Amino acid sequence: MRQTRRFRSWRFAPVLGPALLLAACAAEAPEQPASGTDAVRGLNGSWEAYPQRSFGLGTADEAEAPVPPPAPVPEPPLRPEYLETWQAERARNAELTRQGLPPVSSGMACLPEGMPAMMLAIFPMEVLETPGQVTIVQEAFNQVRRVYLDEAPLAPEDAEPRFSGHSVGRWEGDTLVVETVGVKDYVRFRNVPHSMNMRVTERISLVTDDIMQNQVTVEDPEFLTGPWSWTWMYRRWPGYRMQEYVCEDNRYFEDPELEYQRLRID
Amino acid sequence: MKVPTVAVAVSLAMLLSAPVQAQAPPDLSGVWAPYRGGRGDDPSLAPPPASPIVLKAPYAERYEERRAAEREAVERGEPLATDAVFCMPYGMPRMMSVALYPMEIIQRPQQITIVTEAFSEVRRVYMHEPQLPVGEVPPGYYGHSVGRWDSETLVIDTIAIKESVPGYQGMPHSDRMRITERIRLITPDVLHDEITIEDPVTLERPVTYTHAYRRMPGYKMVEFVCENNREYVDENGVVRMRLREN
Amino acid sequence: MAFAPRRPRAIVRAMAWRPRARVTGWCLALLLAGAGGAHPLLAHHSFAMFDTTSQVTLSGTVTSFEWTNPHAYIELDVAAERGAVTHWSVELGSTSILMQGGWKFNDLKRGDKVTLVLNPLRNGDPGGLLVYVTLPDGRELGNGPGRGRGTR
Numbered sequence: 017m018r019q020t021r022r023f024r025s026w027r028f029a030p031v032l033g034p035a036l037l038l039a040a041c042a043a044e045a046p047e048q049p050a051s052g053t054d055a056v057r058g059l060n061g062s063w064e065a066y067p068q069r070s071f072g073l074g075t076a077d078e079a080e081a082p083v084p085p086p087a088p089v090p091e092p093p094l095r096p097e098y099l100e101t102w103q104a105e106r107a108r109n110a111e112l113t114r115q116g117l118p119p120v121s122s123g124m125a126c127l128p129e130g131m132p133a134m135m136l137a138i139f140p141m142e143v144l145e146t147p148g149q150v151t152i153v154q155e156a157f158n159q160v161r162r163v164y165l166d167e168a169p170l171a172p173e174d175a176e177p178r179f180s181g182h183s184v185g186r187w188e189g190d191t192l193v194v195e196t197v198g199v200k201d202y203v204r205f206r207n208v209p210h211s212m213n214m215r216v217t218e219r220i221s222l223v224t225d226d227i228m229q230n231q232v233t234v235e236d237p238e239f240l241t242g243p244w245s246w247t248w249m250y251r252r253w254p255g256y257r258m259q260e261y262v263c264e265d266n267r268y269f270e271d272p273e274l275e276y277q278r279l280r281i282d
Numbered sequence: 283m284k285v286p287t288v289a290v291a292v293s294l295a296m297l298l299s300a301p302v303q304a305q306a307p308p309d310l311s312g313v314w315a316p317y318r319g320g321r322g323d324d325p326s327l328a329p330p331p332a333s334p335i336v337l338k339a340p341y342a343e344r345y346e347e348r349r350a351a352e353r354e355a356v357e358r359g360e361p362l363a364t365d366a367v368f369c370m371p372y373g374m375p376r377m378m379s380v381a382l383y384p385m386e387i388i389q390r391p392q393q394i395t396i397v398t399e400a401f402s403e404v405r406r407v408y409m410h411e412p413q414l415p416v417g418e419v420p421p422g423y424y425g426h427s428v429g430r431w432d433s434e435t436l437v438i439d440t441i442a443i444k445e446s447v448p449g450y451q452g453m454p455h456s457d458r459m460r461i462t463e464r465i466r467l468i469t470p471d472v473l474h475d476e477i478t479i480e481d482p483v484t485l486e487r488p489v490t491y492t493h494a495y496r497r498m499p500g501y502k503m504v505e506f507v508c509e510n511n512r513e514y515v516d517e518n519g520v521v522r523m524r525l526r527e528n
Numbered sequence: 529m530a531f532a533p534r535r536p537r538a539i540v541r542a543m544a545w546r547p548r549a550r551v552t553g554w555c556l557a558l559l560l561a562g563a564g565g566a567h568p569l570l571a572h573h574s575f576a577m578f579d580t581t582s583q584v585t586l587s588g589t590v591t592s593f594e595w596t597n598p599h600a601y602i603e604l605d606v607a608a609e610r611g612a613v614t615h616w617s618v619e620l621g622s623t624s625i626l627m628q629g630g631w632k633f634n635d636l637k638r639g640d641k642v643t644l645v646l647n648p649l650r651n652g653d654p655g656g657l658l659v660y661v662t663l664p665d666g667r668e669l670g671n672g673p674g675r676g677r678g679t680r
Contacts, residue, residue, distance in 0.1 A: 060390070126369075127509055144388050144395055146311060151388055151395070153404060160402055162503065176595070176623070176633040178505045258406065260422050262371055359650040361576040369598065382673050383624055399624050504624040510596035512619075523577060525617040525655050526603055528591055 058222050059192070060145050062256035065137040066227060066249040083227050086247040092208045092234075093241045105207060122203070126263035128157040130179035130203035131196050132216045132232055135248055142258045150185060150192065158261040163194050172197045172213045179203050181216070191221040211238040226252040307431045310465065311389040313503060314473055314495035316379045327472050332491030341454045341484045348452065360520040365448055367521055369508035371401040373423030373447035374440055375461050375477055379493040386503050394429060394436070402506045413439050421457045423447050436465040449479075450491070456483035471497040578647040578657040586616060587643045593636035597622050602636060602644070602658065617655040618646055620671050628673040640664050 067085045094102055109119040128134065139155035150163040161180040169184045175198025176182075185194040196216040204210065214236040223229050227249060234244040319328050337345055355362045365372075372380060383400040394407040407429040419426045421444030429438045440461040449455040459481040468474050473495040480488045512524040588606035600620040605613050620626060623633070636642065641664060646656030658671040 125509075128507055144390060144393075146388055146390065149388075151397075153395075158402065158404055160397055160404060160505075164502070173634075176504075176627075179507050180505055257408075260404070260424050262373075262423050264370060356576040359576050359579070366598070381625065382628065383622075400622070504627060506597045506622065506624065508598050510594055510601065511598055512601070512617075521577060522651075523617070523619065523649065523653075523655055525653055526601075526615065528603070528605070528615055 058225065059143045059150065059220070059228065061143065062253045062258060063137065063141045063143065063228060063250040064253045064256070065141075066251040068251070083223050083249075086229070086249050089206070089246040090244070092206065092244050094208065095239060095241055098209055098239055102208065109207075123157075126157070128159045128179050129154075129205075130159075131161070131181045131183075131199050132218075132234065133203075133205040134159045134161070134180065135218070135230055135232065137248070137250060139261075140253060140256055140258060141250065153258065155258055155261055157263070163192075169195050170197060172215075175212075177201070177212065191219050194218040194220065205234075208244075209239055210234075210236045213238060223249070228252070307436075308434050308467055309389060310387045310394070310436065310467070310473065313384050313386050313498045313501045315384045315498050315501075316382060317472065317494040317496035319494075327468055327494065329474055329476075329492035329494045333489055335451060335453050335489050336486040337453065337484055338486050345453060352452075360518075363515045363519065363521050367511075367513045367515060369401075369511050371403045371423060372398075373403070374405065374425055374443050375450055375479065376448060377401075377403045377405070377424075378463075378475060378477065384498055384501060384503065385495070397503065399503055399506055401508065407436075407438050413441065416441050416458055416460075421445070425461070432464075434466055436463075438463040438465065450477075450489065453479075453489075454484050455479070455481050458482055459484075468494075473497070575647075575657055577649060579650050580647045580657075582648065583645050583659060584648045584656060585643065585645050588616070588641070590636050590638055590640040590642060591615070592638055593640075595623055595633040597624075600626055600631075602642075602661070604642070604644070614654050616646075618644065618658050619656070620658045625673055626671075629670055631669055635663060635667075635669065636661075 067081070092102070112119050122129070129136070129138075134154045134156070135152075137154060137156075141155065142153040144151040144153070148165050150165065152161050152163070153159070154161075159180060161183060163183040163185040165185050165187070167184045170182050177198055177200040179200060181196040181199040183194050183196040185192050187193075194217070196218070197214070198212070199210070199214055199216070201210060201212055214234060217233045217235070219231040221229060228251075230248045230250070232246055232248060234240070317327070335345075336342075352362055371377065377398045377400070378385070380398065380400040383398060385396055385398040388395040388397070392409050394409065396405050396407070397403070403424070405424040405427060407427040409429050411428045413428045414426055419442035421442045423444070425440045425442040427438050427440040429436055431437070438461075440463070441459075442457065443455070443459055443461070445455065445457050449459070459479060462478045462480070464476040464478075466474060474492050475495070476490065476492045478488050478490045479485065513521055514524055516522050586604060586606050588604040590602060591605055592601075592603040594601040594603070600623055602618040602620065604616045604618060606616055607613050620631075621629075623631075642661055644661035645659040647659060648656040660668055660670045662668050
């Protein structure tokens, strides 16, 4: 066979072409963790309550309302034997506040809000999606809750009582359905009493790319006559860096006689 | 000699595609418990010994005095108060190894979040960003951390830890302390975090020590809320335990 | 070559990391407390409030079991010979460390009758650090990550 030194470049094209293409694609591909997908469900990132609650530090302009804000949280459908006491306490607390004597609260002792109150997101919130888990961090009191996907819910009697309870979730189409049990009975939202059998269901989905809604339902047959439901919403806050929250200079204490909050002045 | 076309093409393709394999970083996600070894464990998994803390004057003398006072207090049965008596968290770098409490690494491409079980502390490492200038970050318990991959090693740079946050082994530090970590998998189930502390104000030279962790597959992190703290400091500065009457 | 950890391995492997029974975390912490080193194992406080060289055995009725952080507590009414009751506060580790040692949040409740061994407070107050407890169902639980009794 006659040998030749001429570089027959056209012969390489079928192999070189794809190789170069591959290299070009590799150069542009963003880094991916070795395990699983970068779960692109859109919940990742920093969020603030919508309408804004961040004391003027968020992105929302008062006049801007891309979607209708949710209705206020309705009155809890407490059973008659608990309703009167709850209403009386609410009235008393409102009166104390009106007099400038704010009632004692868990926050006064730097205790976290727990579930479901933490999902009010009084400060910003961070959602982290990783395979098998959705982790939500609330800046207020640095509360961390974990939603385990594809796991069976715990029976309430097996759930160690916690501030944030135990949460399992599953995707139904584009909605993340989360069930939470095991919230300590002294961890209350709006001072509403509940049992260890309380169950909180959340249906979380994106209304737009930047607005997330959380349809919350609380069920507790021992204390409530029926489901207690409302919707909370959050607006994406791109680029917001979550701040730390360490309760290191707590100057609030309970007045020993009158059971209201006082501020220690040194 | 005629070089086979196929061989050249394959070599070229492999050469060009090599960057793709090198770009996928290791996945450190999961729950890890401080690993202090036990009888029969493989010694190659153990962390190397720590370097000594060499402080500048006058910090060195004050540090020794404080350590001596702590030892005496413990021997008397009247331990000196630490921040934990007041339910204060550890902050960096001490949160990275607290007794046997696990930590969770939540790894996403742009941010790696680490949550430690004791006091439920959260730190965030922002990936592939330049570090901020020291004076621009308000000092805190966790500072500001940026990270990058050096081949298989996660390299983290942390600044802006405030002075009141207790230092490694109780050493004094300024808010110009800088913490560098090199985190890597020694085996698929053993992680090492080599921590180097530099402080132009208090340290004569950098201190380096390594924490080892063992993977805890299937472990679900537990909540930690400091709600029942019975410790207090009495009028003599002694830590006491508050009792109940019934 | 990138490590890509696979699915969780056998449970046996998961247990391999735990300290051996004879050298529990608390034991090590006390050794190191004596040595004056601020080893991370000391966690947030030394146990110097308690006399770890002596043990007191108590039998009584649980008035509350507080499954809380930074410490869990067993509150115990102990009847003396002539019927006088002394109330004791017994400190345990944090809930996480207890769970690693086999405890569950509902292992004790008000009204349970238990016998427990503790290291008493040095100042003589009716309080102490749990060494181990015998539950109503006969199980023994310690106060650390090792199962069974503590070794102090």
